Amino acid sequence: MSKRILWPVVVLLLAACATLAGPGFDKLFGPADPTRFDARPAGPAVGVYAQAIQPILDRRCVVCHACNDAPCQFKATSWEGIARGASKAPVYDATRLLAAPPSRLYVDADKASQWRELGFFPVLNEHAVQTPEANKTAGLIHRLLALKQDHPLPTGGVVGGGLDFSLERTASCPAGEEIDRYERTVPMGGMPFGLPGLGKAEHDTLTRWLAEGAPAAAPPAPSALALQRVAQWERFFNGDSLKEQLFSRYAYEHLFLAHLWFDDDPQRQFFKLVRSETPPGEPVRIVRSRRPVDSPGVDRVYYRIVPELETIVDKTHMPYALSARRMDRWRELFLDPPYTVARLPGYEAQDAANPFSTFAALPVNARYRFMLEEAEFTIMGFIKGPVCRGQMALDVIRDHFWVVFVAPEKRFDEPLSALLARDANLLRLPTGSSNTNMLVPWVQYARLENEYLKSRSQVLAGALGKRLKLDLNLIWNGDGRNDNAALTIFRHYDSASVVKGMVGDTPRTAWVIGYPLLERIHYLLVADYDVYGNIGHQLNSRMYMDFLRMEGEFNFIALLPRAQREATRDAWYRGDSKSTREQVYGGPGTTLPAESAVRYKTADARHELMDQLKARLGPVLDTRLDLGLNAPPALRAPLRELAAISGVSLQWLPEVTLLVIDTPGGPVSTYTMLRNTAHASVSHLLERKELRPEEDTLTVVPGVVGSYPNAFYRLDAAQLPALAEAIRRLGSEADYTDFAKRWSVRRTDRAFWAVSDDVISRYLAAQPLEAGVLDYNRLENR
Template sequence: MTDQIMSANWNQLTDQTSNFPYFKLGLFKMMKYLVPLVFFIIAGCASILYQSTDYAALYGPSAPKSRLVTQNERLASSVSFSKDVKPILDSRCVVCHGCYDAPCQLKLGSIDGIDRGASKQVVYDFARLKAADPTRLFVDATDTVAWRKKGFHPVLNERNDSEEANLDNSVLAKLIQLKRLNPQPVAGKLSNDYDLGFDHSLECPAMDEFTQYQHQHPNWGMPYAMPGLSLKEENIILRWLEQGAKVEPAAPLSNQAINAVKKWENYFNGSSLKQKLVFRYLYEHLFIGHIHFKGHPDNEFFQWVRSKTPPGQAIEEINTIRPYDNPGPDPFYYRLRLVTETIVDKNHFVYELSNDKMGRYNTLFFNADFQVTDLPDYKPEIAANPFRAFQQIPLTARYQFLLDDAYYFVSGFIKGPVCRGEAATGSIRDHFWVVFNQPGVMDLEKVSKALAENNQILGLPGEELDAIGLFGWSKYDEFGKQYLYKKNEFYDHVLPGSQGFGLNNIWDGDGHNTNAALTVFRHFDSATVTKGLVGDTPHTGWVVDYPILERLHYLLVAGYNVYGTAGHQLASRTYMDIVRQDAEDNFLRFMPAMQRQVIYDSWYMGSKGILTADPLFNIDHETAVKYQTTDYKKEFFDQVRMRLGKAAGLADTINRCEQTECVRMGVNEVQRDVDSQMRNLAKLKGLELSALPEMSLLRVKTGDPQGDLVYTLIVNRAYSSLSRILFQDSRRVPEYDTLTVVPGFIGSYPNFFFSVDKNQLGEFVQMTRTTKTETGREQFFSDFGIRRTNPGIWHYSDWFNLKHRNDRGLEAGLLDMNRYHNL
């Protein structure tokens, strides 16, 4: 209003003096000096307004302090970190502050992360020309003093210890109190004052910047853009901070866990050349995941690391960027480090160790008849290329090791070492199925020889580490394209006559291994893999062979540096296009020869871009698959399901119902009724899906909260082509979008929660189909959605996370709220 009055007065004044040019000239001369004067006055007021408290004068110098509670403090304390505080932090804070995408790198899943504090350094920067120093919690610094040297500032009080200082000098306390002073609306959408953009900038205020922060952003208290803590939760957190933010000593490992760690560390540190080479290979594939001992508690996980110290001593982790980087001249040891952070779903994938697994390793590697004469160098051009580094290990052993747990390894590509993966996920479709080449069908000696002869063009961008230039991608893309041509020539040579690939070339999972068929869903910058062929027949499919599996791992997991340069990230992204095309070409080899180009062209409508290789799929070799219809993709996967049997997993009776009555196995009458409505929902396509975000969770209320059901709604967004890195939105073809409805949970980042009474499901389906206008969306989300402003959203978040843990057990971690939409 003030601005409008000033504008009106200015216009009135200039109108009245329009006939007096000397007055106007004088006025503009006056404004020339007046504007800067006003600016300095405002700036001076701002400096007074935002003047920070002199905390050093009030509370003494700042220095990290021990957070471990003493016996006397434990007796005097009224709040327990593990019992009272951590459950609140996990459910209200860690759901956004975890992994590399934690705002301001403030990771609240452990006291180590809380005490480390926050940083203004950006982890995800796709334009940097120089690699950033890594800041991996537990790895790149071992104490809070070292983190301060790396630029992290405290969010807890580090000055004199008093109740007043512990609150007044704590960023964490200030942010919680700011939310209490400025609560957000309790209905409708949040205003534009909240920056919820995917790549929004972060303030990350230190204590001496907080006064300015709270004046400029009074609504940006924590939890950010979500309802505040309850009074009870807030009181518990503030009392804990007031008492010095102390934590109890961690519970000691059980004897069961100690014995398991000792057994496996001794096994991994065998002294023979064969043992050293094999366990180097296993380590480079398993370092990223969460190791679990079969039969142990579901919340107990370990990470496989390299340490300067042997088993039995405290771990001193060797903090290389990549698992194949040179560990140094001194001896090192493989160790299992306990995971102490809260488990979050977005970077949680589990690899189980057991007596059976040890027996499998012995069968594949140590009972096999091969000799290791020397160990490969750690030079990048060797270490980054598994086809050179591990050439002495038989190909069959390596491939079968990967196939045994293909779900885990594909999860590694999908979740990988990052939590914002749009650089890689931009090169895959929103929904596709994955099956694998059967090992041993082709002449293994010829395959091994061909890989050895071509190991140079199988090189990956990781060979140049972060010294790769901005245009370094072109060298490896050329390598990748050469490999596709060589592979095509090889198949032409080894395939008999005009005979091509048949169903016997598809791995059957040995009749029982459900890793044999996988489904991948992409959700913009993240993705999810699940076992089985889920959803309706997708637009594309992948048939993955050993070189594809290995290159994917060393491209996106072992060789990827999230702190790397723009050149490194660009090269990783463009090479991913080559690997995707390789897997798609493999799939096309199972299609009728005369249809391969037609199908390929349907994937790359319009311009193909400069990065796509020519389609290569041995056009002269007709597939051995027999087709009865012209729906080749569907029929191929139907036959694959028949070949796999139990290894194909459960049938999808919601998205792919092909009979009069489809009933999911093991469900009750209420679930059958709800499934029938979900079947109607899954039939929606194209613009009928415009109201739904990419991934949402639906809670179906049954009248019994214990019996309420969960379905994941996944919009598979269609694109004319994936061959270009930029301007992906311009290639959107929403009229071809599809919906997959999955009982239970898929994905780590729900974009929205819906809550619908089972008797209203028909209305929900109808409104989903017909909602097209802004007014309609307002009504739709108001009736069925749980918005960011809804005071009950935390209740729903807690319910979904509890249900997730109950349904998925040790595979479950906390769902993330970073991508929750403001609808």
């Protein structure tokens, strides 16, 4: 063939390849208009969004695409989240050397076009041609939904196709025409990712909506009653006196993550407390600071209450009631007492790092009561706040422990107030900035912590010398009515949960938390923590938390007989150096000289102390998760038998399993099975070598605990003994694969969505205030 003939053939072949690859969206549908979705578009289906579209998104998309750990930062929790689109930059990045720009929906940009300037790409068709075919072809949501329809999962076994479900995976995040290559190279990667496709009716409904251009009406306005309450609380939070302004700053820095609701509002709509440049009565203009402790950049900041516009998801849901009684209580604590605020503190880094200095003018007892009387919410901040995600952030705590609190006591509060006023510098945190040198200040902060613990021990010893005994009267009893007096924390490897009550069998450890410790936990891991911060900021937050855990443990050990304190401490820190173990006491040579006044009858004082704490707090303990009180009589014995399993066979189980149990002649019910992984110590960043599978235990509770289920097991009530026996026999990963074939509702199961919908519906019905949509990013594929 001559060159003259060959060249046209090559050109034709290249043209054919280009055709196969598909012309660019700009050539097909005209240039993109980033302002296309700056406002909710109209259309024939504008009124169906809230009733038909968002419910489908909640059940099928929000279960993976919500919060900071949404893949590709795509949030399906509201129309504005969809209009914002997606990003190739992850929020959680433990390797970045410099802090990243924040990308908070409804905060860091107002319109889709502004998100484009911040690097987000559209998932809807923003091109000039807005025909149904163009909206489907150039709309990434439709392309990914259609890909799943064309390449469904197998109907059994595990998901193949080279899909990676680990949290550490690098997300593909195809943008624009990149979707063509993604469809060719990852055909099994349609949405919902690694889960069954949508049913025909759901798929058709979303397809019609997307083809029409994703129309949506404005969200409904709050009720007249809710607006009235908003106005009342905004007046309360925006008083002009320095005392009122300082209190409101303190309240905001503790409530900025809360889902606020009004106790007399029958609709129970949720709201958020924000900082605004504008006063009540004017449109809210949110202060876009990185953290709530950072400067607002205006002379006077106002605290405003705005509706929560996103779907409520369990992993970030922190409900907090506002009521007339609470307003009166805060007036009693902060506004009525006769003290003076001479000036308002600033917002420099040293202020962010030290709340004891910033709020020194507010009474210590009032600050403690503010946090203590809603202790579950306070602790929930570091469980469900931005710090929560990832094994590095959570390997500082054990898998199961109880938390109780030091009782407010005037004879101790007064010298403690003097200590905080005198030595506030000792309590400053290493997270004053989002960009922090990695470990450079570590020795300095260890010294400061040790000096504080020595000073605190002297204060406590002085108080104990004034007819204040080291006994159980030091433990807050909830004032005889408050069920926040005792909490249980469960860690699930790279997530965690906190619940009221003393749940499960007696754990190996417990924390006793007083005001300085509670405040530092909140500021270190919630108010000061910047999820967009650099590696130094994140790592120092994690490592300083070692000190705070040890402090809580020290407070518990102090109630033991002096002869048993060291042995108990060493059992919690097996394999650690002497200096690490001594840190529990505040460094070498620091001890608490006073003998415990708690009366013991056995040689196992640790276990006996746990029992005595449980007995003391019995009148106020929340018992909703007690199997003996809340499981049907026919299920109590087999569920207790299941919960009694311990040892090496448990290492093959997932961390959080939801048991869907069908009782003949009765309702289907949900129970949560939690694997408590034992550790020799939790003082190391690399924990794998510290595991002690022979000491693993199970906790089984009614309902749902944990925002991230790893597995669903479905069984008849009569099969519970067989399930327990099968767990006891697990000895390898291969054993678990066979086990899962019988018990697990896998990702590929035809009934997966039916089971999921049933569990979430019952959860929302049983706990309408606390429940939210669960997250499936940690669902196993075994």
